[in-house]
Amino acid sequence: HTEPQHQQRSPAPVVQPRATATHVRAQLQGPVFTPTDAKLPLKPFEVMQFLRTVAVLLMGITLCVSAAKVDERDCEVCKAVLSDIDSKLTTEQRKDVLEIEQAMQTYCDAAKGKEKTMCYYMGVGDKEQGTAGGVKREISGSFQRGINAKRLCTRLKKKDAQMCELRYEKKIDVKNTDLKKLRVKELRKILDDEGVSAKGLVEKDEFINKIKTHFGIKDDL
Structure with a gap:
């Protein structure tokens, strides 16, 4: 009597769970942070890395804010004076710092107001006023090397901040x-700037009328 042979059954296929949108997002985004993770103490190197990151971010914000606050009038007299002198230098004069300094002296001898004060700071004064320092040679040497006024004034500011604090009214x-x-x-200054005499004017209305006449300003009806 032969016993019937039992057929070996193949193992049932494993049914994979259907992927959902949540599962897909989790795989793409990596491990999900849960509130319980916050209880785990950070390792020293992780703390240092976090602090460094924060410091870099704060430094970047500070630099951006500082750049936004740059005063456009900074060094305006310095730039104006040095640009004017630079524009008048000939090719031959640029070959010799003494020639450049002579051109600076010629400019400063005729300068007035803020420009005259700038010459004093530059070290190019006159017998009456004298000078405030000795950056004249640095300026002439910079002109000889082709350094422009804006860059030169930035350098001079580090040595004498007064040069860039000087501004036009x-x-x-x-x-x-x-x-x-x-x-x-x-009102008197307006007339002075325009070269209009204020002689004989006393009352405020007199100054106003003089200014209106000079500029052709008509009263509103």
């Missing part, structure tokens, strides 16, 4: 300003 936009709100001193 803001001119009043006469035609768009209520002259009655200005002081007599300011």
Whole structure:
């Protein structure tokens, strides 16, 4: 009697769970942070890495803010004076620092106001005023090497901040300003800047009328 042979059954196929959108996102994004993870203490090197990252970010923000606050009027007199001198130098003069310094002296002898003060700071004064320092040779040497006024003023600022603190006074936009709100001193300055004599003027209204006449400003009806 032969017993029937039992057929070996093949193992049932393993059914893979259907991938859902949540599973796919989890695989792409990596391990998900859970509140319990926050309880795990950070290792020393992780703390240092975190602090370094924060420091770099703060430094970057600080630099961006500082750059945004750069004053466009910084070094304006210095740039104006050195640009003017530089533009007048000939090719021959640039070959000799003494020739350059002579050109600087010629410019400063005729300078007035803020430009004259800048010459004093540069070390190019006159017998009456003298000089404030000895950067004249540095300036002439820089002109000889072709360094422009903007770059040169930035260098000079590190040695003597006064050079870049010197600024022109803001001119009043006469035609768009209520002259009655200005002081007599300011009204007088407007006339002085225009080369108009204020002789005989005493009252504020007299200054205002003189300015309106000079600029052709008519009273509103």
